[in-house]
Amino acid sequence: MRLFDFTRAPNPRRVRVFLAEKGLEIPRVPVNLYRHEQLSPEFLAINPGGTVPVLELDDGTRLTECLAICRYLEYLHPEPRLFGNSPRQEALTLMWAGIVDHEGLAAAAEALRNLSPGFRDHALPGPAPSPQIPALVERGMVRMDAFFDRIERQLTASAYVAGDTYTYADISLLVTVDFAGWVDVIPMNTRPALARWYQRASSRPTSAA
Ligand SMILES: N[C@@H](CCC(=O)N[C@@H](CS)C(=O)NCC(=O)O)C(=O)O
Secondary structure (H helix, E strand, O other): OEEEEOOOOHHHHHHHHHHHHHOOOOOEEEOOHHHOHHHOHHHHHHOOOOOOOEEEOOOOOEEOOHHHHHHHHHHHOOOOOOOOOOHHHHHHHHHHHHHHHHHHHHHHHHHHHHHOHHHOOEOOOOOOOEOOOOHHHHHHHHHHHHHHHHHHHHHHHOOEOOEOOOOHHHHHHHHHHHHHHHHOOOHHHHOHHHHHHHHHHHOOHHHHO
16 A cells, blocks of 8 residues: 655645554655646546545555545554444544535635635646635635534534544544644634643644644
8 A cells, every 4th residue: 555645735634643543654655735746647647636645555446535545444454443433433423524524624725725825726626727716715714613613512512523532533623623724713712612622632642643
């Protein structure tokens, strides 16, 4: 197996934190997004979507989504459990992972990619040019606010995002909170339950991965 990775990007960090929690090492192939290596013909042949991470299996299968990569690795290395211990816990982990992805990480990406000069004509990933739409910066901010309010309610009722134990959904939330900082959103400042959770999640040694 090998993992196509870029150490500065949030999505590959989800896989790196997951690997660190499992105590696993996988050979890494760096893909420098700052130099647009993800848009080279060589990399597009590996992932036509032009994104990292990609986990390439020994038989040549390529997994291009964090969730698929991490769930696959959990099958190979079940302990420690990061998708729960029962059908119910796994369903809740997947549910919250989806909420974090679609309402949180996507909102932060919407704000950043439509704001930062580094994403000019590249507001969406992939090889096709995509112009920035300034109004989407504000919409991304509004979506993030609603998302973090929802998370605050959840973490007021529950120690971790999907229940009593740390799961893949917490890894995604940790990465999303840090990514929100790229557009100067610090959601813990006004949300005490999220602040307590962030203190615990970010002090795990694996958070530095
Ligand atoms: N849905 C994918 C998203 C992957 C993704 O968007 N990765 C970003 C880095 S955080 C990327 O490769 N962007 C390339 C680009 O913007 O051209 C996943 O879950 O892994």
